[in-house]
Amino acid sequence: MTSNPIISVRGARRRYGTFEAVRGVDLDVRRGELVALLGTNGAGKTSFVELVEGLAPADGGEVRVLGRDPYHQRREIVGSLGIMLQSAGFSGDLTVVETARTWAGTLTRPRPVDDVLAAVGLAHRADVRVASLSGGEKRRLDLALATMGDPEVLFLDEPTTGLDPESRRATWRLVQGMLAAGTTVLLTTHYLEEAEELADRIAILQAGRIVRTGAVADIVAAEPARVEFVVRNADGRAVTPSAADLPSLEGVVDVPEVDRTGRLHLRTTRLQDDLFTLLQWADARQLRLDDLDARSASLEQAFLAMDDSSSTRDDASEVAA
Ligand SMILES: Nc1ncnc2c1ncn2[C@@H]1O[C@H](COP(=O)(O)OP(=O)(O)OP(=O)(O)O)[C@@H](O)[C@H]1O
Numbered sequence: 029m030t031s032n033p034i035i036s037v038r039g040a041r042r043r044y045g046t047f048e049a050v051r052g053v054d055l056d057v058r059r060g061e062l063v064a065l066l067g068t069n070g071a072g073k074t075s076f077v078e079l080v081e082g083l084a085p086a087d088g089g090e091v092r093v094l095g096r097d098p099y100h101q102r103r104e105i106v107g108s109l110g111i112m113l114q115s116a117g118f119s120g121d122l123t124v125v126e127t128a129r130t131w132a133g134t135l136t137r138p139r140p141v142d143d144v145l146a147a148v149g150l151a152h153r154a155d156v157r158v159a160s161l162s163g164g165e166k167r168r169l170d171l172a173l174a175t176m177g178d179p180e181v182l183f184l185d186e187p188t189t190g191l192d193p194e195s196r197r198a199t200w201r202l203v204q205g206m207l208a209a210g211t212t213v214l215l216t217t218h219y220l221e222e223a224e225e226l227a228d229r230i231a232i233l234q235a236g237r238i239v240r241t242g243a244v245a246d247i248v249a250a251e252p253a254r255v256e257f258v259v260r261n262a263d264g265r266a267v268t269p270s271a272a273d274l275p276s277l278e279g280v281v282d283v284p285e286v287d288r289t290g291r292l293h294l295r296t297t298r299l300q301d302d303l304f305t306l307l308q309w310a311d312a313r314q315l316r317l318d319d320l321d322a323r324s325a326s327l328e329q330a331f332l333a334m335d336d337s338s339s340t341r342d343d344a345s346e347v348a349a
Contacts (some may be wrong), residue, residue, distance in 0.1 A: 032095065034059050034181055034212040035080055039089030042075050049075040051236035052089065062203070062213040064223035066331060067233035073216040074114065074185065076233065080214060081111050081183050093181060107136050110179030112170050112187055120159030124150055124169060127158055128176070135177040147202055148172045149195065163190040171199060175206065182206060184215045188222060200225055220327045230327075232334060240334055244327055251325035251333055252281050252295040255303060257317040259292065259310070266290045267315070275309040277302040291319070299324065 035057035042050035049072045057063045065073050078084045079091050082098030082105075091098060096105045118127050128145060132138035145151045148168040153161065161169065167190055174182060184203070188196040196219075203226055207213060217223055223230055224244050232240045232247075240247060259267050268286050279298025286292050296302045303322055310317050 033057055034061075034094060035063075035214060036092040037080065037089070040076065040079055040086050040091055041088030042072075042079055042084065043087045044075075048087075049236050050079065050086075053233075053236075053238055055231060055238065055241075057212055057214060059212050060207060060210045061228045062207055062215060062226050063229050063231055064227035065214065065216045065231050065233060066218075066220070066223060071233040072236040073233055075236075077183060077185060077214060077216055081109070082106070083111075107177065108180040110174040110177060110182040112174035112182075112184050114185045114189075118158045118166075118169070121157060123155050123157055124161070125154040127169065128172060131173045132176060137178065138176050139178055141176075144172045144176050147175070149198055164192060164195055167191055168195065168199070171202070175202070179211065182211050182213045184213060184217075186217055187215070188217070188219065196222070220331055224327050232331065234334075247334075248325050248327055248330050251330040252279070252297050253299040253322065253324045254293070254295055254329075255299070255306070255320075255322045256291055256293050257306075257320040258290055260316045260318050262314045266318075268292075275305050277305055 033056035035055065037053055037055045040050055040053045041048060051072075053076055055063070065077065067073050075084075079086050080093060080098060082093070082102045085099045094105045094108055098105060098109075122130065124145065125141060128141045132141055138144075142151065142154075145154055148171050150165065150168055150172060153165060158166070158169065167187065171184075171187055174184070182203075187203075188199050191199060200222070203213060203215075207226075213226075215223070215226065227244060229241060229243055230247060231238050259269055261267050268290055269292070271283055274284065277294070277296060277298075279296035279302050281295050281297060284292055284294035294302075299322060306317065309315075
């Protein structure tokens, strides 16, 4: 299916004085897709997302949401956007339901307030003053307001920060329901598990540039898998093979390490082949690979590896820019 992207950004730039926080970002988000923007603190996520939300003008490049410039043509699209900022400025004196009703009054087609509060698990807190809510409850009220207008495009800036694991999962279910109904979502998060759970695609920002985009599986596949075990002989005693004792393993990157407990750690780009070779090697010598743990890299490992390598690359791209 080819359709125009709902969010389309080309060469976006944003400056604060002489400092450039967003340095030529390209991004497309298609209808019904969730793209998660990841990056370490100060990478430029909020600076970039504010351009797409139309809360600030770009200093260069082109930003389009639903075919419009979200800053200069904001009034034409604002009714189709739902924005959940990192901190919303509610009056603490209003109750939850009063806040929701006030917000509903600003929207063209609000969903029923009771439904929206129930969806985020705040129905039983409707008459509590906002000032008395916990941090996690305030976050859920933010989400209720952002989704009240049934937006075509939803911006979620760290939506589950401060939520307990159960509330976090409830938020994920709500977002998944909106995605299934065709909502397009741009999410920023520091929780890689959240990105793994929700994102169709991930974009990783580093010092104002996107250094990687792709599906979680593709990003993770580029990172070596981990294998760990303790080698024991026929008597059950742990033995520590040197690298020279081990069979030749084709996918192994860097030298296998033995930690203080005698556990051997290696990383390989050919998990199945190298595991098979290791098991054959152990079998032929009547050795056991105890507590064997072999697993693909997590998004977290891929993210940390990318962050290391891109900070080195960044110095080079600075000169080239
Ligand atoms: N109003 C501002 N004036 C000057 N510099 C700013 C301003 N806002 C942000 N910056 C700088 O721009 C860079 C990007 O900040 P931004 O808040 O966009 O990062 P972020 O990826 O959202 O970080 P976090 O994960 O901590 O929210 C940082 O170096 C920050 O110090």
